[in-house]
Amino acid sequence: MSQEVIIRAVFYSRGLNMSSERSTDRWGRSTRSVHGGELGKDCHGAVTTPIFQTSTFFFPTDDPVTWEGKVPEGSYIYSRWGNPTVAAVEAKLALLENAQSAVVFSSGMAAISSTLMALLKKGDRLVSIEDLYGGTFSLMRDELPRLGVDVRTVSTTDLGAMEEEMENGAAAVYLESPTNPLLKLVDLKAVVEMAHSAGAKVMIDSTFATPINQTPIDLGVDIVIHSCTKYLNGHSDLIAGAVAGSKEDMERVSKKRILFGGSLDPMGAFLLMRGMKTLEVRMERHNRNGLLVAKFLEKHEMVERVHYPGLPSHPQHELAERQMRGFGGMVSFEVAGGRHGAEKLLRSVRLIKRATSLGGADSLVSMPLNSSHSSLTPEERERLGIRDSLIRLSVGIEDAQDIIDDLNRGLSQI
Ligand SMILES: Cc1ncc(COP(=O)(O)O)c(C=O)c1O
Structure with missing residues (x-):
């Protein structure tokens, strides 16, 4: 050149x-x-x-x-x-x-x-x-x-x-x-x-x-x-x-x-x-799907707690509305049955991929305890509230209903 x-x-x-x-x-x-x-x-x-x-x-x-x-x-x-x-x-x-x-x-x-x-x-x-x-x-x-x-x-x-x-x-x-x-x-x-x-x-x-x-x-x-x-x-x-x-x-x-x-x-x-180039359009879908999935999880009997800033039940929802324009596609939740329950869910999903990382078009699911936060000691995780039953879900841009159906199937196996 x-x-x-x-x-x-x-x-x-x-x-x-x-x-x-x-x-x-x-x-x-x-x-x-x-x-x-x-x-x-x-x-x-x-x-x-x-x-x-x-x-x-x-x-x-x-x-x-x-x-x-x-x-x-x-x-x-x-x-x-x-x-x-x-x-x-x-x-x-x-x-x-x-x-x-x-x-x-x-x-x-x-x-x-x-x-x-x-x-x-x-x-x-x-x-x-x-x-x-x-x-x-x-x-x-x-x-x-x-x-x-x-x-x-x-x-x-x-x-x-x-x-x-x-x-x-x-x-x-x-x-x-x-x-x-x-x-x-x-x-x-x-x-x-x-x-x-x-x-x-x-x-x-x-x-x-x-x-x-x-x-x-x-x-x-x-x-x-x-x-x-x-x-x-x-x-x-x-x-x-x-x-x-x-x-x-x-x-x-x-x-x-x-x-x-x-x-x-x-x-x-x-x-x-x-x-x-497609960041804005993807985020619109991540925001929409994230909220729909969080609302679904919050109502499910096998889910003990949902962490999503877009839910009115989030302790900082008012702050989220003030400083954010959308709440994103990351949802974490605690399932019934402790670590065993979380592992059951992970084994049962079909559409959502079992993998660490986040933010892609494909929905991904992981347990922070053995992925993003495995470098912490069990005591450190416990102190921070990262429980063994915690699931981290990166909600992708698929049709929301397909993600929800997959989660529903997984949760029914716990
Ligand atoms: C919030 C956050 N910051 C930083 C990183 C590190 O980024 P990378 O894996 O691109 O080095 C990650 C990775 O998961 C993350 O989730």
């Missing part, structure tokens, strides 16, 4: 992304999903953003000897640092999250760990909630303290405890909302107010919500993190992660990506961009 082709593609990309003639600010969420960040017309007239499947690029000066090692705006040198397909999907995500900038990674965990490494140093205090994805929980419990970070974990819904931990100074607050797997919420506006007056940055893993159901930056949150493996990609065929926030913070995060090497490859970026 000649250097001219790259420069022309970059030129078109700048023309579409940054052009003042096409005010992306006025675009709705679906238009942002479809058009945001796309490179537009490349030199061959391709309608979709090409996959720049290259590890390296020609030096950006005519005479390579005169290059001084700086990468000019809009140029690329080496794909671990940056790549046009990757940059296009970053622009799409930034637009959806109302962020100045975004950085994508080869996994959600690469995004989380690189962001924490970018923001924290030895001796800093990090205030975190106790309900977290299992991998993040292990980072907080085992890795950050080993590096000299003072991690203070508080009950997810206890704003008073959070404030107390921030009183003596904190560098950052780490949140998840809704949480995995119990669908608890954090009052984002309240935490932002407390954290900012204590001088702490607020970061949130917003994977369960997606930018369709909530935009934390609009509520004052500084950094939004996603496992793009889930809803953003939406087809259970990619591992990826992302971080969005201010230009300054994203530059710091991007440096860690370059150093630790968790960069997303161009093919992965293409798959993510393709998945994101």
Whole structure:
């Protein structure tokens, strides 16, 4: 590929992304999903953003000897640092999250760990909630303290405890909302107010919500993190992660990506961009199906408890209505008969696939105890309320009645 082709593609990309003639600010969420960040017309007239499947690029000066090692705006040198397909999907995500900038990674965990490494140093205090994805929980419990970070974990819904931990100074607050797997919420506006007056940055893993159901930056949150493996990609065929926030913070995060090497490859970026085009329409269906399934489960005699923020019985339903636009496709529930009952249900479903992960078109079911939260000790799970009878269901985009029929069959076997 000649250097001219790259420069022309970059030129078109700048023309579409940054052009003042096409005010992306006025675009709705679906238009942002479809058009945001796309490179537009490349030199061959391709309608979709090409996959720049290259590890390296020609030096950006005519005479390579005169290059001084700086990468000019809009140029690329080496794909671990940056790549046009990757940059296009970053622009799409930034637009959806109302962020100045975004950085994508080869996994959600690469995004989380690189962001924490970018923001924290030895001796800093990090205030975190106790309900977290299992991998993040292990980072907080085992890795950050080993590096000299003072991690203070508080009950997810206890704003008073959070404030107390921030009183003596904190560098950052780490949140998840809704949480995995119990669908608890954090009052984002309240935490932002407390954290900012204590001088702490607020970061949130917003994977369960997606930018369709909530935009934390609009509520004052500084950094939004996603496992793009889930809803953003939406087809259970990619591992990826992302971080969005201010230009300054994203530059710091991007440096860690370059150093630790968790960069997303161009093919992965293409798959993510393709998945994101339908994000808004998929989320509409996930939201609708999630609510229908939660309502069905709540009435079933073999179900002891349903966790879904869209149900009026959810203890934070009023907060969910205030800070979210939809409640998503994640439903967790406790069945009668303890672990045995949960295993029976898992063995009996036919349409819903027994697998970990979430956010894809296909409904998936798992038990957090031996999947997403297997890295916790039984005592830790018990303390958090992750019971042996807990089932985590990622409600897909199939016909709601077919999902409900399958669950009904499974529950009748308990
Ligand atoms: C809420 C949440 N955050 C982060 C992750 C980690 O993402 P990944 O598996 O893409 O590394 C997961 C994975 O299940 C998750 O559910």
